[in-house]
Amino acid sequence: MISFDRQEFYPLKNLFLISDIQYLLKDNLSNFKIENNFKIKDISSPTNIVENSIIFIDKNTDKIDFNKHNICLVTNDSNYFNKNQNILLVDNLSHAYNVIINNMFYHDDIPNYPDDFSYQNGSYISIFSKIHESVDIGKNCVIARGVEIGKHSIIKNNVVIKSSILGENVIISDNSSIGTTGFGFDFNNRGASNLNPQVGIVYIDNNVHLGASCTIDRGKIDMTYIGKNSMIDNLVHIAHNVHLSDNACIAAQTGISGSVIIGKNSTIGGQSGFAGHIKIGDNVVIAAKSGVTKNIKDNSIVAGFPAIDIKKWKKMVIRQKKSGYK
Numbered sequence: 001m002i003s004f005d006r007q008e009f010y011p012l013k014n015l016f017l018i019s020d021i022q023y024l025l026k027d028n029l030s031n032f033k034i035e036n037n038f039k040i041k042d043i044s045s046p047t048n049i050v051e052n053s054i055i056f057i058d059k060n061t062d063k064i065d066f067n068k069h070n071i072c073l074v075t076n077d078s079n080y081f082n083k084n085q086n087i088l089l090v091d092n093l094s095h096a097y098n099v100i101i102n103n104m105f106y107h108d109d110i111p112n113y114p115d116d117f118s119y120q121n122g123s124y125i126s127i128f129s130k131i132h133e134s135v136d137i138g139k140n141c142v143i144a145r146g147v148e149i150g151k152h153s154i155i156k157n158n159v160v161i162k163s164s165i166l167g168e169n170v171i172i173s174d175n176s177s178i179g180t181t182g183f184g185f186d187f188n189n190r191g192a193s194n195l196n197p198q199v200g201i202v203y204i205d206n207n208v209h210l211g212a213s214c215t216i217d218r219g220k221i222d223m224t225y226i227g228k229n230s231m232i233d234n235l236v237h238i239a240h241n242v243h244l245s246d247n248a249c250i251a252a253q254t255g256i257s258g259s260v261i262i263g264k265n266s267t268i269g270g271q272s273g274f275a276g277h278i279k280i281g282d283n284v285v286i287a288a289k290s291g292v293t294k295n296i297k298d299n300s301i302v303a304g305f306p307a308i309d310i311k312k313w314k315k316m317v318i319r320q321k322k323s324g325y326k
Contacts, residue, residue: 002223009199009201017040030089031089034086035085041053042054043100046061053072056096058075058076061077071086073086076093094196097196115144117142129143129146129148132153135149141158142160152168161177164216172210176212178215179217180217183258200223204216205226210232211234211236217240225244230248231249239256245282246265249266251269270289273291280295286307293305
């Protein structure tokens with residue numbers, strides 16, 4: 001996991017003690033235990049736990065053990081109650097997450113997100129961004145707070161970049177949006193006012209090409225990662241928390257759902273779709289128009305919906321044609 005300073009992108013709105021969080025959640029709280037009332041400085045994900053932070057654990061998540069002292073666990077799973085020093089047991093975890101993040105951080109899905117832009121050569125560039133002098137930025141772009149762009153990168157026209165770090169020799173083509181809000185919400189309580197805040201980032205590593213009219217959502221807590229030397233065609237959507245390893249090649253109109261992990265040297269045909277929370281191995285080839293709904297092993301070639309080994313898929317197509325299916 002590549003580290004980043006969350007407050008470069010999402011300034012702290014309030015610095016809370018655990019007892020303050022307890023008060024914020026009073027209408028949603030079913031039980032609590034506070035043995036160490038420390039100041040909350042950040043939030044953690046189950047895969048990247050940091051000191052002096054809050055971690056959110058759903059009862060449907062695999063059980064997680066952690067030994068760090070200054071962690072406040074917010075959960076709807078009562079099984080954790082006697083196992084942790086600092087715990088806030090809530091009825092609705094999604095609502096608790098929204099209340100805490102909206103009160104703790106400024107982010108661009110609530111009013112008054114603090115940013116300030118200068119107008120440079122036809123584009124708006126945040127005074128809080130860090131852009132190397134060799135970067136070429138086209139017209140009508142917006143580069144927001146905290147964004148870092150490395151040497152010799154090219155940002156073409158009408159591009160929006162926020163909550164992102166770009167390495168060296170990265171090309172972002174026209175009309176693409178990087179660091180957009182991920183599709184996070186409570187399935188039982190929908191609507192714009194109930195969005196789960198996304199306070200992670202996008203990290204695009206060196207020598208990546210991103211085509212026109214693509215979107216890459218930032219991580220919910222950690223990051224969406226695009227590996228070195230990856231080639232991404234036009235009209236590709238990459239959702240929050242995706243980890244795309246080095247040397248990927250993705251053809252147009254592909255959609256990758258949240259929290260998908262794709263191994264090195266992947267080749268993905270156009271109009272392919274990926275279900276969320278699956279893992280694709282190294283050196284995998286996915287044929288055009290495939291629907292990937294489960295994990296794929298290393299060195300596989302798959303096709304169809306649901307995507308299966310391409311030899312099996314071809315035999316299935318032949319059988320269907322012999323049966324009169326056109």
